[in-house]
Amino acid sequence: MGLYDKDAIDRVRKQQEEWEKNELNGALEVGPERQDHYQTVSGTTIERLYTPEHVKDLDYQQDLGMPGTYPFTRGVYPTMYRGRLWTRRQIAGFGTAKSTNQRYKFLLAHGQTGISTDFDHPTLTGYDSYDPLSEGEVGRLGVAIDTLPDMADLFDDIPLDKVSISLTINHPAIVLLSMLLAHAEDVGVPWAALRGTVQNDSLKEFHGQKTFALKPRGAYRLTMDVVEFCTEHVPGWNTISISGYHTREAGSSAAQELAFTIAQAMAYVDGGLQRGMTIDDFGPRLAFFFGCHMDFFEEVSKLRAARRMWARITKERYGATNPKAMLMRFHTQTLGSTLIREGALNNIIRGTSQAIAAVLGGTQSLHVSGYDEAYDIPSEDAMRMSLNTQRIVGAETGITNTIDPLAGSFFVEHMTNQLEEQANVYLKTIEDMGNGNMQDGMFAAIDSGYIEREISQAAYEYQLRLENDEYMVLGLNDRVEGEIGPGELYEHDPEEETRQLDRVASVVKARNTAEAEQRLQELRAAAQGTDNLVSYVLAAVKAHATEGEIMGAFREIFGEYKDPGVL
Amino acid sequence: MTTNAKPIKILLAKLGLDGHDRGVKVVAKALQDAGMEVEYLGMRLTPEEVAEAAERESADVIGISLLSGAHKPLMDKLVKAVRNREMLGETLILLGGTVGDDEVTELQEMGVDGVFPVGSSLKSITKYIEETLRQKA
Numbered sequence: 179m180g181l182y183d184k185d186a187i188d189r190v191r192k193q194q195e196e197w198e199k200n201e202l203n204g205a206l207e208v209g210p211e212r213q214d215h216y217q218t219v220s221g222t223t224i225e226r227l228y229t230p231e232h233v234k235d236l237d238y239q240q241d242l243g244m245p246g247t248y249p250f251t252r253g254v255y256p257t258m259y260r261g262r263l264w265t266r267r268q269i270a271g272f273g274t275a276k277s278t279n280q281r282y283k284f285l286l287a288h289g290q291t292g293i294s295t296d297f298d299h300p301t302l303t304g305y306d307s308y309d310p311l312s313e314g315e316v317g318r319l320g321v322a323i324d325t326l327p328d329m330a331d332l333f334d335d336i337p338l339d340k341v342s343i344s345l346t347i348n349h350p351a352i353v354l355l356s357m358l359l360a361h362a363e364d365v366g367v368p369w370a371a372l373r374g375t376v377q378n379d380s381l382k383e384f385h386g387q388k389t390f391a392l393k394p395r396g397a398y399r400l401t402m403d404v405v406e407f408c409t410e411h412v413p414g415w416n417t418i419s420i421s422g423y424h425t426r427e428a429g430s431s432a433a434q435e436l437a438f439t440i441a442q443a444m445a446y447v448d449g450g451l452q453r454g455m456t457i458d459d460f461g462p463r464l465a466f467f468f469g470c471h472m473d474f475f476e477e478v479s480k481l482r483a484a485r486r487m488w489a490r491i492t493k494e495r496y497g498a499t500n501p502k503a504m505l506m507r508f509h510t511q512t513l514g515s516t517l518i519r520e521g522a523l524n525n526i527i528r529g530t531s532q533a534i535a536a537v538l539g540g541t542q543s544l545h546v547s548g549y550d551e552a553y554d555i556p557s558e559d560a561m562r563m564s565l566n567t568q569r570i571v572g573a574e575t576g577i578t579n580t581i582d583p584l585a586g587s588f589f590v591e592h593m594t595n596q597l598e599e600q601a602n603v604y605l606k607t608i609e610d611m612g613n614g615n616m617q618d619g620m621f622a623a624i625d626s627g628y629i630e631r632e633i634s635q636a637a638y639e640y641q642l643r644l645e646n647d648e649y650m651v652l653g654l655n656d657r658v659e660g661e662i663g664p665g666e667l668y669e670h671d672p673e674e675e676t677r678q679l680d681r682v683a684s685v686v687k688a689r690n691t692a693e694a695e696q697r698l699q700e701l702r703a704a705a706q707g708t709d710n711l712v713s714y715v716l717a718a719v720k721a722h723a724t725e726g727e728i729m730g731a732f733r734e735i736f737g738e739y740k741d742p743g744v745l
Numbered sequence: 746m747t748t749n750a751k752p753i754k755i756l757l758a759k760l761g762l763d764g765h766d767r768g769v770k771v772v773a774k775a776l777q778d779a780g781m782e783v784e785y786l787g788m789r790l791t792p793e794e795v796a797e798a799a800e801r802e803s804a805d806v807i808g809i810s811l812l813s814g815a816h817k818p819l820m821d822k823l824v825k826a827v828r829n830r831e832m833l834g835e836t837l838i839l840l841g842g843t844v845g846d847d848e849v850t851e852l853q854e855m856g857v858d859g860v861f862p863v864g865s866s867l868k869s870i871t872k873y874i875e876e877t878l879r880q881k882a
Contacts, residue, residue: 299762299813303789311789314815315762388764388788429767515767519864552863553845554814634770641771645867654864670814741766743787745773 180235187234194229202226219473219649220431221639222596228588236591241486245581247501249489251482251594252582253540254505259578265543266568267509268561269346271296271321273674274681275331278321282336284558289565292374292543293336294344296320296555297354302389304350304729307678316675319555324682324726326719329357330364338367343374344419344509349391351378352400353728356715359412375416375465375509378404381442381620385629386424388741391729394624396736398617400711402449407712409460416465418446419509426469427515429637432480433597437604438629439466440487444605444616447496452617457496461503469513470532470539477532478584479593481539484508487598510536511545517552520653522664525549526563533571538584544568550664557668604632627744634745682724689722697721698731705735753781753878755806758795759788760823763813768841768863772808775867781874792819796826799836806874811842812863817852824856837877841865 216224236242243249246256255261268290270281282293298320300312306324307316316322323329333343338361347354355376362372380397383390390397405417422430422439430438443464450460468484470477488506492498512532517525529546536544546564548556556564572578584590611628612619623629643649650656697718704714718728757773759766766788773783786798799807807827811819820840827833833856840852841861849860859873 299764302764303762305762311762314818315813318814388766389762390764427765427767429771519862553843634767634774637767638771638774641775641867655866741787741789743785745770745777745783745785 181238182230182234187231190230194227194231213648217648218432218476219471219640220433220476220636221643222431222433222476222593222600228592230588232588232592233595236595241595242585246505248493248504249486250505251486251489252585254485254507254542258540258581259537259572260581263572263578264537264541264568265292265342266290266565267292267294267342267344267543268545268564269294269296269344269511270561271298272319272555272668273317273321273671274678275321275323275328276334277317277671277674279332279334279336281558282332285561285565286336286341288562289569292342292344294545295332295346297347298322299389301350301354301725302347302387304353304391304725304733306724306726307675307682309726314675316678318670322674322678323354323357324678324724325685325722326357326360327685327722328681329354329361333358333361338362338365339371339373343372345374345376348377348380348383348387348389349397349400350725350729351376351380352404352712352715353719353725355404355408356712356719360716360720369412370414372412373414375419376404377419377421377467379418379421379442379467381445381624382421382424382438384624384739385438385633386421386428388424388428390739390741392732393737393739394621396732397739398445398449398621399736400732401446402453403710403712405446405450405460405463406453406455406710409455409463413463415463417460417463419465419467420446421467423467423469423511423513425633426471426513428633429640430633431636431640432471432473432476433600434604434632434636435469436480436484436487436597437601437608438633439468440484440491440601441605441608441616441620441623443488444491444495445620447492448615448617451496457492457498458500458503461492461496461498462500466506466508468508468510468541470510470536471513472516472528472531474531474535475584475590475593476597477535478539479590480597481508481510481536481541482582482585482590483594483597483601485540486594487601507542509543509545510539510541512536512547514547514551517547517549518651518653519552521658521662522550522552523662524652524658525552526567529564530567530571533567534575534577537571537577538582540582550667553664554668554670557666559665627742630744685722686724694718694721694723694727698723698727701728702731702735705732753806753874754784754802754804755781755808755874756784756786756795756799756802756804757808757810758786758790758798759810760790760792760795760819761811761813761815762789763811763815764788765812765842766810768812769808769810772810772841772867772870775871776874779871779875792823792826795823796830796832799827800830800832804836805878806837806839808839808841811840811844814843816840816842816844817848817855820852820857821855828856837874839870839874841870
């Protein structure tokens with residue numbers, strides 16, 4: 179049952195026809211519109227006017243529902259921001275663990291309500307700081323973590339049972355999570371008291387973030403081992419943060435971001451079911467992570483569509499009965515790639531607009547990218563500005579006073595439907611590649627380069643729109659008069675690399691080498707079988723085996739992934 | 746370009762552990778559309794591997810994309826590897842990515858021919874390659 183009866187729609191259509199013939203034509207004769215064609219950032223055509231006719235089939239109960247109820251289009255909680263604002267979670271990490279620990283304390287003192295850890299490239303890709311491949315990248319774009327004592331430094335004096343922790347790590351997720359679990363034991367915090375998230379989204383590495391280490395099937399097994407282990411032993415932990423952010427940063431459209439993220443999620447659900455878990459058990463701990471671009475309504479619609487799609491898929495396809503397994507909780511980050519170097523302070527406005535869209539899209543936590551990130555990782559000033567942006571949006575704008583205020587907008591509801599339809603086309607393609615199975619479909623889509631090609635084509639089309647001035651960006655194709663500079667930038671300390679190298683050397687020197695070797699040997703043996711590997715990794719990190727040694731063992735057994743260079 | 750002229754051959758690659766490959770792929774497509782022969786080697790290559798490929802393929806241009814901040818040591822190694830093959834000056838070396846405005850001169854003195862910081866237009870890259878190679882011919 180639609181919201182409007184047929185007669186009402188007919189009356190609207192008639193009125194619109196009259197309006198087009200008279201008022202509109204009259205106006206167009208006096209002056210044409212600014213552009214011949216209007217489109218979203220993703221290239222979807224936008225009409226001049228949206229009316230009830232565009233949403234004539236919208237069924238309130240089936241398509242929207244009440245907040246906190248299926249299909250969760252209007253939000254995952256009954257009170258949304260009237261009850262509690264989103265978590266302000268700015269990602270941070272640079273240099274050694276000791277330096278990053280100082281930044282965490284700074285952020286917590288300035289209104290941050292959760293911690294999010296950014297690792298450097300060697301850590302993300304599973305290499306030790308002293309590996310030749312790591313030269314120049316140790317602690318450069320994130321924090322360097324090699325062994326358990328680094329993890330202890332990272333969270334020194336931070337109450338793990340009070341502050342929620344997010345570890346942005348994927349193929350080595352099992353290693354870094356094990357280090358955190360071991361550290362929690364050491365400081366006497368029970369695993370059941372831990373709150374947080376490990377990104378652990380191995381599949382998106384092949385087309386999104388590209389900090390892969392292992393071939394798809396091995397990496398996927400580790401992801402599912404973490405899911406299985408945490409479901410049983412770390413019940414408050416989000417086992418995967420299924421991510422579209424990096425896919426969007428790689429240049430995808432909004433619909434592709436939506437589709438590939440949900441495809442990843444479905445592949446993980448298939449894996450969980452294969453292991454004999456039920457979606458009602460592990461589904462509630464699956465979290466999501468999206469980017470937020472500049473096209474305001476496209477982004478709000480994308481986030482609303484994402485919730486509805488996930489609810490429908492978990493219930494209809496996977497037979498979930500626990501509402502917590504159907505509701506999609508997500509983190510949002512304003513997109514780093516939308517930040518422009520020229521006129522850097524203008525990026526504060528970009529971050530604000532994207533933050534407002536994320537909130538109107540119903541996000542559970544938010545990171546506003548620093549205004550100076552087109553130069554380097556953010557300065558303290560930029561991070562303070564990002565937190566203040568979130569506080570102002572939360573307290574002063576009034577957009578949090580009622581739930582899902584854009585619901586019922588002809589435009590937003592139409593675009594929400596449209597994005598769901600566009601994303602479903604991609605999902606069907608991937609499903610067909612796996613003959614009806616999404617896990618097989620995702621492996622096929624990755625192996626064949628399908629997802630990478632789709633994304634790079636979208637990235638190219640977006641770039642051409644910019645070059646042809648079809649989409650104007652101040653400071654890029656629209657010149658800035660009187661540039662406003664970024665202020666004091668983050669100053670990288672190249673000595674941090676040396677400090678980290680000394681640190682690993684001293685940990686390795688002090689450890690019981692035979693024991694570390696023994697644990698690594700047991701890990702290799704287990705990796706060749708089917709045991710859950712978390713307990714083996716835990717034993718290895720406790721023996722102060724390095725991240726690179728553990729990942730090296732996995733590279734031997736599962737194979738190292740080489741970038742196929744898909745265009 | 747006349748029909749019988751050999752197309753410009755360009756090798757694109759990423760060095761080190763940096764995973765940001767949106768820019769390099771977009772540039773690859775634009776150069777292809779401009780009629781050049783483009784080979785994208787992928788990411789996580791060593792400077793030595795790239796120089797070797799450039800020699801094997803007799804590339805006119807090597808284009809490196811780096812957004813990791815590690816461009817100075819890596820480009821220095823690449824230039825040396827190209828020089829060791831006596832290809833320096835023959836093969837154009839280009840760099841795109843998060844390069845500071847104040848680093849451009851230093852990179853050029855090192856032996857990098859063209860530097861295209863984030864925000865450079867595709868047209869400017871294509872034009873630079875075509876004009877520089879025409880002048881050298």
